[in-house]
Amino acid sequence: MPKIPRIGLVVGKFWPPHRGHQLLLETAAAQVAELLVLVYANPDSPAHPAAERAQWLRELYRGDELADGPRIGPTPLRIFALSAETDGVPPDAVDDDTQREFVRQWLARQGLHVDVVFSSEDYGPGFAVHLGVPHVAVDNARARVPISGTRVRADAAGAAAYLHPLVAAQLGVVPPAPVPRIVFLGAESSGKSTLCAALAEACGTVWVPEYGRTLHEQKNGNLEYEDLLYIARRHAELEDEAAAQARGVLFCDTNAATTALYSYYYFHRCDPTLRAMAAVCGQRYAHTFVCAPTVPFEQDGWRGPEALRSFQHGMILMQLDYFNIPYTLVEGTVQERVAQVRAALK
Template sequence: MLPDTKIFKRGLVVGKFSPLHLGHEHLISQAEAECDELVLLSWSKPELPGCESNRRRNWLQKRFAHLPALVLDDHALQQLAQDHSINAPRLPDNDAPDTESRHFVGWVCEKLLHYRPDVIFTSEDYGDGFAEELTRYFLERENDTPKIVHRCVDKARQIVPISGTALRQDPHTLSAFLAPEVYADFVERIVLLGGESTGKTTLAAALAKVLNTHWAAEYGRELWEAQNGHLQYSDMLHIAQKQIAREETLAASARRFLVCDSSPLTTYFYSLVMFERAEPELVQLAERPYAQVFLCAADFEFVQDGTRRNNEFRLTQQRWYQQQLAARGTPYTLLQGNVEQRVQHVLMVLDAPRSPNLA
């Protein structure tokens, strides 16, 4: 039997994780290697752009699902305090005095986690003071509390030379320092809408080539063709869910943008047209936000490919999109002209250059 190489019983890592980058992951992995148990704690007040609590919670779940992780914001803190029938202190601001933040960590460990760490892991100079203050917190409650140790990992950033500040400023250039699951949340989803035979698919492929990224093909059309034009009501929600899953998968390896050929809003339209109803979950998914919405105009001759209806239906669908986007308060850009004109219009809106290999 191999000897137990763990140095500590209970470890703690506290961070904003805004965003969770490979430097954080190295720190957490090192802590995990040295501890029998490890808990992750995160909060940021205010939340930093692109790193809201729900995202940070998802990142930790995806990258460290086997570790207990507590991500707090004001709402989550009050809810947990209510669940424990206790009063919660104020969630410290990011610029709060060190003693306030460290006392808060002690309170969370004692009251919410019921967990007294033996060691805290950081990559910062403040770690020694943090460990001393945390020790003091527990000594005030138990006289025989052992000293909490500080373990500093890669303080010079030699192993992973990156900072959260730099990544927030330019996550795309520095994407190599983010796990794909994390970078996916910084990829801007742009969606193309439009009636049948308005050139969405041709434009999606052209944009992906020019932007040197991926495009998410329309799953509903693929299923329609695979089932010889016979879709069931139960297929509608499945199509929307599959379309979203396809977007999320492709976003992990996309470059800055992901071009989406249709969205759950499209599926919602067809559910109403074909079955005069839609599942509540589909209605909710139809609200899915995108960084940019482009509506392809029906300004060229209708092309019948054997699966489409007719020009009258195309125009009806166009009006429906316009009405829906207006009702939802969703800004959109109307694209007209040929493919090249539409590509140029999109690039102007995105303020994005062509791929240097394709210019």
Template sequence: MRGLIIGRFLPLHRGHQYLIDTALTIVSHLTICVRDTRDATIPLVTRISWLKEMYPEAQIIGMPDLEDDLDTHAWASHTQSFLGFTPDIFFSSETYGDEFAKILGIRHIMVDQARLAFPVYAAEVRKDPFYYWNYLEPCVRGYFALRIRVLGAESTGKTTLCQELARCYKTSWVPEYGREYTERVKKGFSEGMWTSQEFIHIAREQNRLEDQMARQANRLLICDTDSLATAVWHERYMKFWSPIIANFGSTQHYDLTLVTGDEIPFVQDGFRDGEGIRNWMTQRFIHLLKERGEHYALVEGSPEERLAFAIQEIQSIVKKKSYSLNS
């Protein structure tokens, strides 16, 4: 028996999942059509990937949209033509479902129209995903988590600030993979012993870790460096700029960038060798951010002043988005 669900999934939430889970207990084959609407704020490929991850047993396909959202007859004809078959059951939580199914000559099963099981609507989630955080799966949370990027030269308090922010917001933070790689593989920095391929590996892994940790984040993700910083480290050790490595950063999005100042004393930890270039690196970060048109905030002062300033910047971003951080 074939079942059909049509939706935008902007975004996928527990209410949608309740509908899908119900359908899967009734039919042996379920097709989920994801509408490719022009005004979608979330890419079709992203929405499809969420559903494929959550429901590998279902057939997930992107569906061309119709301009008239209220023409049920047109939608029934469009759906039948697009699918190339007529399903046995149409599942929905909407009032149009009865007429849609009747036109197709199939059964309609209404699932929780009143939203009693999961009182959530996609439009409300889009307005404030933080408020509805518990109605979202990790893959969806990773999309909505605000990413706070912290850049800085060696011994400028970058990691300390990341750890303190993560503690304050009870969330996860992404460690600097380049540091871990250096300690584990390189046994410390040494000019002339690096290859561009290693930096490519570090940039790729930094992005992977960031996307992975975003799924675990409590609304905010604190990122200790990024792949752009990897490009700067490559420039520092290999003596030339690599557009390939810098381009790894184009796939990532950050809601706030903090640059830690180099006015504090340098502390040697056995691996650092960049005391003399701290100011160059700080200015290089600022130059690159300006060149890319990316807003940043310079963090200076005592550890307490830095933390207070960073929290103020984060709260400003959250307020601007009208999100409920304390939900």
């Protein structure tokens, strides 16, 4: 049986990270025991420098437990952001040998050894030879994922289909959806989940539960600050997965904007990446409904006190007004709310 290379290397601008980059990283991670990722450019992006882009990658591949660090499947990722100021990154325009030698010396200074290089660019084979390791090409022709960083920088909206929702939000765009997404917001115990399930059954489609509730229960209520961004990212991914199975419409319980509210509520701060995801909710959903907190309150052991419902309801309405997101308030029984939603969607 051939020996699995211990450490792989991927080098790139990731400006910004797109689905082609994710294909490269995921293909590489499947073939090594550990993957090193170097993120840099010179000149760098003034709006989203390498350190920020590297953090996006870490967020894309972090799991439920922060201590695990980013990983793809069982393969851990070590993601480094380099800069001209601190690492001596050469200008992008210099010759290939200078670029290759910079990486070789940087790795040596860090005491890092690599066994194989992965790339989706023509420079890959020569780069690997300079490092004295094999090279693996991944979709150089862009046949599987026809996108490039240059194209995304030129037209982020036009290239949004090739961006993860987290990354797209940082650029102020939203990937297109195969079916309209309808989101339901509301205070705790305001009937969102019940209504989503009833609508999905009535319309013969699927719905997406609130992932924040799922993780909250998994961690026995001990959420950390960094979990809030993770919740928004996973919820967006679950929406995209469900959209592929939906028929005509997808119903969603909660969005990133509400997750941002909970970040402020629990931790008095909100990650800028999460704020960006909250800011594009008006574009992400075709219609927003707010469930009035008029159904009987059910304390299931995970919710706050009933007295908070009115405050939470008001904060959600304030946030929608702040983002200029139109919404429809639904009240009454489940059957009455289903009828109100179906009438509004028609």
